[in-house]
Amino acid sequence: MPGRGRKFRNPFRGVIDGVSEMNRMADRMTGADGGPVEQQPRGYANAWSPATDIVARGSDLLIRCELPGVHLDDVDVSLSRGTLTIAGERRQDDADTEVYVRERAYGQFRRDITLPEGVGEEHIEAELVEGLLRVTIAGSAGAPGSTRIDVRGSRTG
Missing domain, CATH: 2.60.40.790 (Immunoglobulin-like)
Structure with a gap:
């Protein structure tokens, strides 16, 4: 049997981890992870x-x-x-x-x-x-905008 005693690398590991993380975030936003949504702390995604x-x-x-x-x-x-x-x-x-x-x-x-x-x-x-x-x-709509700053350096290749 191939790979007996060896661990195989899961080719879907990154995808499964990403999907798991998205599911965890969805559960957190909907309250499915155990508490009312309004009692959960707000973070960047739902502020x-x-x-x-x-x-x-x-x-x-x-x-x-x-x-x-x-x-x-x-x-x-x-x-x-x-x-x-x-x-x-x-x-x-x-x-x-x-x-x-x-x-x-x-x-x-x-x-x-x-x-x-x-x-x-x-x-x-x-x-x-x-x-x-x-x-x-008052009087700020005509204020000058940003000024471009030249960047010095050497050009490569």
């Missing part, structure tokens, strides 16, 4: 990140961020070193005692947006109305 648009409106930049179900007290907009951060949390309703389907994501979120050089807090206004956060950055 909540609010939909965001950045548009020019005249000379201003307008950032629109969808935050349905997020209360005003649970939203934080801050500026630090040229980065605008929109962070907060959408909380679950404690009155939900028997959940049959839960498709909405809950928990903390964070979006970091790099702003044009020279933008200060005096240029920024923010308001949350009916689940839509609007951040207006």
Whole structure:
């Protein structure tokens, strides 16, 4: 009998491992691995990140961020070193005692947006109305963009 006493290399090992990993992730996202989905920690694959648009409106930049179900007290907009951060949390309703389907994501979120050089807090206004956060950055739509940097080095072959 060929290979008696020898271990054979499984030609499907990588495929089976990949499929097993995908099944494990699916089980984790659907709660099939033993716990309700809402009690499982969110990771990169299923984290909540609010939909965001950045548009020019005249000379201003307008950032629109969808935050349905997020209360005003649970939203934080801050500026630090040229980065605008929109962070907060959408909380679950404690009155939900028997959940049959839960498709909405809950928990903390964070979006970091790099702003044009020279933008200060005096240029920024923010308001949350009916689940839509609007951040207006005055006079920033025409700000110069990035500058290309030449890379020096030797060319080979």
